[in-house]
Amino acid sequence: QVQLEQSGGELKKPGASVKVSCKTSGFTFTTYGISWVRQAPGQGPVWMGWISAFHSKTKTSPSFQGRLSMTTDIPATTAYMELTGLTADDTAIYFCARDLAADTGGGPFDYWGQGTPVTVSS
C-alpha cells in the first residue's frame, strides 16, 4: 500500500534551517511528484512547492522563494524539504503529499505523510 513516512518533530531557533524527509513506498517513486504543504496552528493548509522525482524539476510558491529547497533520493524513494531563515511564523506542521499532477505539480494530493511538527522558538 502507498505510504509516506516523515521524519520526526523539530525544535529550531530563529535563523536556523530545518530539513524534513519523506520516505515513500508502495508506488513507483519516479512516476509521481511530491508536494510539500504546511499548516500553521488553527490555519488552513498552504502549498509550499513541488518536485518531480523523474525530472528533478521543481516549482516553488513565491511565498517561499529563496528559502525552500526540495530534493529527492531516487534509490531511497525519499523526498526532502529544507527551509532556511526560520522565524516564529514558520511554526507549523509540514506535510509531504503524493501529487497526481506528475508533470506540473499543484495537486490533487491523494496520499499524505503523517506530518512533521516544526517549532521555531528562541
Added chain:
Amino acid sequence: DIQMTQSPTSLSAFVGARVTITCRASQSISQFLNWYQQRPGEAPKLLIYGTSNLQSGVPSRFRASGSGTDFTLTISTVQSEDFATYYCQQSYTTPAAFGQGTKLEI
C-alpha cells in the same frame, strides 16, 4: 495568485442532515477543483478531485459540482464520522491554493 474563498466558515448540523459547502475562486479554474476532509490531528484526506470525481473509498453521500469560479460540496446524509473540517483546493495553476476551511460541527 488565485485565491479560494469558502463559505460558511463553520456549520452546525445533526446526523442525517444534508449540508452544502461552497467554494469560490478569484478567477476561473475550469474544473481543477479538489475537496479534502481533515479530522483533528490528521493529515487532509482527498475526497473529490476534478470538481466531481469521487476518490476511491469515499462514500457516495459526498457529491460535488461546479465549474469556472463557483463550486459546491454536498453531504447528502451527514454521518457522525463526517464532522471535520473541509477544504477546497485549486490545481489549475501553481501556486496551488486552499480555501480557509469549513468546520462541520454537531
